[in-house]
Amino acid sequence: MKQLLVNQIWQLKNKCYRILYIDREIEEIFWINSDDCNSLPESIGFEEFNQLKKNDYFNLLDSSDEYGDPSTYKAKSLDKWNTYCNIVDLAKSEEPQIYLNSYFNRRCSEIASQLGVSRMLPRRVFLKYWKGGKVNLALLPKLNNSGGKGKERKPSTKKRGRPNTFTKNNINVDDKLKVLLQAGFKKFYLDIEHASLETAYENFLQSKFYQETLNREHSLIPSSTQFRYWGEKKYPAHERKKRKLGLKIFNKDFRTRTESSLINITGPGSVYQIDSTKADIELVSSIDRSIPVGSPTLYFVSDVFSRMIVGVLVTLDEPSYYTAARALYNAIVPKEQFFKEERLNEISAFEIKNEDWPCNYIPDAIVADRAELLGHQSNNIIQDLGITIENTAAYRADLKGVVENHFRVLHTRIKGADKNFGMKGLNHKQRGVRDARKDAVLNLKEYYIAILSEVLVYNSSKVLDAYPFDEQLILDIPSPTPLKLWNWGIKNASGKLRPNNIPELKQRLLPRKNGKINKNGLRFNKLWYNIASNG
The missing domain is CATH 3.30.420.10 (Ribonuclease H-like superfamily/Ribonuclease H)
Known part of the structure; x- marks a missing residue:
């Protein structure tokens, strides 16, 4: 039998469990499903645990936890981290009863009332603390998994982005509608020199969503924000300015300067x-x-x-x-x-x-x-x-x-x-x-x-x-x-x-031009000049 240790991760079929506490007096193990963000700690006896070890689908994983460096975080994130650490400190020593569901829920309510926070905050903090290896560094924000800036979300039945507050237009943009919005942005806004964004959006609706607009079917009409967002996503700022102003004016007044006038200049008088x-x-x-x-x-x-x-x-x-x-x-x-x-x-x-x-x-x-x-x-x-x-x-x-x-x-x-x-x-x-x-x-x-x-x-x-x-x-x-x-x-x-x-x-x-001389005189620049004789 391999030695049991706290923080070991065991894989049971397609689930991973992290051991939180081992009570050898009552021969009980408390562990938690680290793959499910909402799961609570569970208990399992030594005998049942040893029976699972005989199966091929129950294995000990070799894993090491990675944590962030607090010195790399901003002050706002560190303040939030300190708050989380204070929550954990209030019940860190209450093992193993803190792993019992009834006691855990009651203790979370008491901590929330004591600190003046929501009841769900202590619950989320403790689960994050346990699944992260029972160290305070696990409570730091996972910045490597946040954001996704610049990545386009896949369309689904649920609308992407925040819901509209002031309008009823809450249509979800799929690939087909995205192409339609971008084509309309180019046709009605970029290709028309003096068109404003508002006018372009109205012309786009009249062209592609006339009947829906007439019937006020807002759930089937894209909003002006969506029209602008998908248009600007395909055409970046320099491309939009180039199309609105024209290539000549853009190159003269707005083109990014990438070189210096002194390239290949060796001294005074070179150029x-x-x-x-x-x-x-x-x-x-x-x-x-x-x-x-x-x-x-x-x-x-x-x-x-x-x-x-x-x-x-x-x-x-x-x-x-x-x-x-x-x-x-x-x-x-x-x-x-x-x-x-x-x-x-x-x-x-x-x-x-x-x-x-x-x-x-x-x-x-x-x-x-x-x-x-x-x-x-x-x-x-x-x-x-x-x-x-x-x-x-x-x-x-x-x-x-x-x-x-x-x-x-x-x-x-x-x-x-x-x-x-x-x-x-x-x-x-x-x-x-x-x-x-x-x-x-x-x-x-x-x-x-x-x-x-x-x-x-x-x-x-x-x-x-x-x-x-x-x-x-x-x-x-x-x-x-x-x-x-x-x-x-x-x-x-x-x-x-x-x-x-x-x-x-x-x-x-001085500028130079050709002239013609004949017996009548000199013809130059469409004028005749008499040639005086000397005798």
């Missing part, structure tokens, strides 16, 4: 980014300030490595190859020369020195929109200057994140200066909003100076907290600004900047 936008300001004529001239076009040229704004152009012309070439020219030439050629030196209160803005180099590559620098006109930039031009896809401003961020930062700073100098508000197109042209006071050169002032402040003082640093960069530049990164990169990084030593740079950036 410049160029872009233009309509400025949110109304300007006036420099001759007669009572005449508004419209909103200017603002160009920025930015260095990806240092986040430096290397070139600026403010013009009243619309975006074109010519204006983009002017902006690129301003980024390459020394800034004192640029300042004079744009005739900004006529405003004596402001000046630029080359050491304040030391960006007068030719880059290795330029990233631009599929607009100004796309086409045969940019061939002279590629051939004469040796600059590689990369055009981004349409509606993908995120592919030029550095220069796009400069527009946001600079416009925010200028808008915060004063509201009464012609700046357009976010709702400037709405009816009843004051026309910004009535408040316009700046002419083109004055606004040009305001932009350049903010550019110089940004380049010299903007601390780039989110810049991806390496170890050497952190040691050399504790608080990096675009100007410090630019100077550091020229000395330490293997950039691809080239000096501006190309003669007739402005002429090489």
Whole structure:
């Protein structure tokens, strides 16, 4: 005969029993069915127990109990565990009478009254304690068996999920209805741009459950919560946003950023980014300030490595190859020369020195929109200057994140200066909003100076907290600004900047077209020009 021990588990056919107490005086064993959550302790005599051992279907199981670690539980779970332990401590020493059903039920009622809890709580706690091996750790929540988050429950006759409180729709969703709900969610909500969820649900009922809705047969109609739940389960958030907004807007404004602009960037001048936008300001004529001239076009040229704004152009012309070439020219030439050629030196209160803005180099590559620098006109930039031009896809401003961020930062700073100098508000197109042209006071050169002032402040003082640093960069530049990164990169990084030593740079950036010469003169761009003779 094998030695009997408390907590041994014996298998009797398809049931498992855990031994709770052995009374050798009366030769009685108390055990409990550990497979049935509601079973109470039972008693069996030694003689009957020994008879069962002779059968092949009665075996001793080799098992070890696994318990959780209290240090891994939250405070709320530990408070509940302490309450359970206190319940067990009140009757832990009352063996073996606690295993008698009548005494056990009476004792549970007394403990419930003493602690102010329900009568069933002590009963559940004791059963869990006994079936878990009579240790307090068995009373910890079984987190490994809880939840089932993300797992879909199998349909049955009983409705899944909580019952509806405010409506009578309590239909159980089976596989067939689930497919119907998901197809309706796509057809009436996702595929219709401006459809609200409520409208989509109503259209779905009119299409698939018209008669049931008409007869108010609520038990046969899915609820709006079920319609939304099963639709969102099949189509995750990013997929729903992509379908509602369209692929172009999603990729531009909501796509998850998985890469950095600094990939394959070796130093200053490796890649410049160029872009233009309509400025949110109304300007006036420099001759007669009572005449508004419209909103200017603002160009920025930015260095990806240092986040430096290397070139600026403010013009009243619309975006074109010519204006983009002017902006690129301003980024390459020394800034004192640029300042004079744009005739900004006529405003004596402001000046630029080359050491304040030391960006007068030719880059290795330029990233631009599929607009100004796309086409045969940019061939002279590629051939004469040796600059590689990369055009981004349409509606993908995120592919030029550095220069796009400069527009946001600079416009925010200028808008915060004063509201009464012609700046357009976010709702400037709405009816009843004051026309910004009535408040316009700046002419083109004055606004040009305001932009350049903010550019110089940004380049010299903007601390780039989110810049991806390496170890050497952190040691050399504790608080990096675009100007410090630019100077550091020229000395330490293997950039691809080239000096501006190309003669007739402005002429090489101008657009080129073919003309024809015959006896009548020169025909160019649909115009005739007379060729003067020398004699």
